[in-house]
Amino acid sequence: EPEVTQTPSHQVTQMGQEVILRCVPISNHLYFYWYRQILGQKVEFLVSFYNNEISEKSEIFDDQFSVERPDGSNFTLKIRSTKLEDSAMYFCASSEQIRGGAAIWDTQYFGPGTRLTVL
Amino acid sequence: EDQVTQSPEALRLQEGESSSLNCSYTVSGLRGLFWYRQDPGKGPEFLFTLYSAGEEKEKERLKATLTKKESFLHITAPKPEDSATYLCAVQAFEDDKIIFGKGTRLHILP
Numbered sequence: 627e628p629e630v631t632q633t634p635s636h637q638v639t640q641m642g643q644e645v646i647l648r649c650v651p652i653s654n655h656l657y658f659y660w661y662r663q664i665l666g667q668k669v670e671f672l673v674s675f676y677n678n679e680i681s682e683k684s685e686i687f688d689d690q691f692s693v694e695r696p697d698g699s700n701f702t703l704k705i706r707s708t709k710l711e712d713s714a715m716y717f718c719a720s721s722e723q724i725r726g727g728a729a730i731w732d733t734q735y736f737g738p739g740t741r742l743t744v745l
Numbered sequence: 746e747d748q749v750t751q752s753p754e755a756l757r758l759q760e761g762e763s764s765s766l767n768c769s770y771t772v773s774g775l776r777g778l779f780w781y782r783q784d785p786g787k788g789p790e791f792l793f794t795l796y797s798a799g800e801e802k803e804k805e806r807l808k809a810t811l812t813k814k815e816s817f818l819h820i821t822a823p824k825p826e827d828s829a830t831y832l833c834a835v836q837a838f839e840d841d842k843i844i845f846g847k848g849t850r851l852h853i854l855p
Contacts (some may be wrong), residue, residue, distance in 0.1 A: 630788075656751065667847075669789065669832065674841035679748040717788050732777060732836070734843060736788040
């Protein structure tokens, strides 16, 4: 069964350093997302990406964050200068929007996550 | 503001003891309601998508139902391997994002 994969599974970095989290979405999916989950809290939306551009972003997704689809399979999240409060699990997700008349069927499938620890 | 409230926060059941988890939601226009299972340190694992009031879906010991204001995840004769956090999430028509609740931590005792 196709699945979303993410690397690395765990990333430790020093405050102020840049990190890049990588994801390989499900191959026939066209919509890509990043979410994060701080320990003990809700899963929160960061950004969605479609047709090589950001489709929607949350208030969390400030200028320190960027996303890119560098090739036909990878989808990355870059944090330019990490802060202590960026420590969290980061989940990539992908979906295939299926349109039927006015209806849109859309389920987001999540990867296993990258645990980011900022020291 | 769109939001999702799940109850109870935690639930302990004996193996075989059936129960239901609740998800109350407010959303400007519901595009879909999702149930996911999350094991500790893992990503949300998709269970069900519901699109309209009255819809029901089943998978093994789980059944999800939807009304205009809430959804229930019924678990019948649970086993210890059903222990996990169950997340409810909603998506509005105009949004890409899905909004998650805090989840219900389910623990099934053998």
